[in-house]
Amino acid sequence: MSGRWIFLAVALSAIAADQAVKAWVRAALVERESIGSPWPGVFEITLTYNDGIAFGMLRGAGVLLAPIALAIVLVAAIYSFRHSYQGRAIHFAMGALAGGAVGNLIDRLWLGKVTDMFWFRWIDFPVFNVADACITVSAVMMMLVWTFEPKVAPAPQESEPAAELPNAETPQADSRNEA
Incomplete structure (x- = not known):
């Protein structure tokens, strides 16, 4: 399967x-019910809403963040489509990032506002959702791929002719001696 x-x-x-998952939780629970x-x-599994961003920051600015989400999706798509020669992991990560943002x-x-439902109460971790998990997993994957995966150069395009270099075994005519 290609990267795209x-x-x-x-x-x-x-x-x-x-x-x-969000539709199921909204149908099954009322806010703050588990x-x-x-x-x-x-x-x-507890229904909560977040009108900001991760960890409750920027409360009330949720709708204003739409252009940022669209930019993230666009950058992830462009990266994945322009780097189709890279390994599958980076395309998986970019897809998870875009899917989570959308x-x-x-x-x-x-x-x-965003519907959240997963709560690790034991460590009092902020409540999150599937999209948040996708974004987090994609960030970790990108760091791992860009740190440990060997760098791969794109294959040359067939429309671009390769520069021809003289063969070292073929004697070259010396233009100074031919005159």
Whole structure:
């Protein structure tokens, strides 16, 4: 599967999973209500809303962040499409980044705030959602790929003729002696 298809498949899957989980939680719970804990005292599914960005920063600025989300999606798509020769991991990461950004953007535009539901109560970690997880995983993947994956140069385009170099074994005519 080419890098472009990986990007698109991961982005669309992230958006679909994020929106499906958010719709389910909004239908099943009222704000601040929790579903029976999968791990009591450790992890809960609790409906909350965030009208800012991660960790509750920039409260009330959610809709104003739409252009930033669109820019992130555009940069991720352009990077993935222009670097199609790179390994699958970077395309997966870019797709997860774009999908997460779009997932939260849909909430911001539709609700004016982002739906969050996953809460690691044991460490009192801020409540987050599938889109947030995708963005975080993509950031970690990008750091790992750009740190440890060997650098790969793009293959030359077939429309660009390679510069012909003289063969070292072929004697070259000396123009000074021919006159």
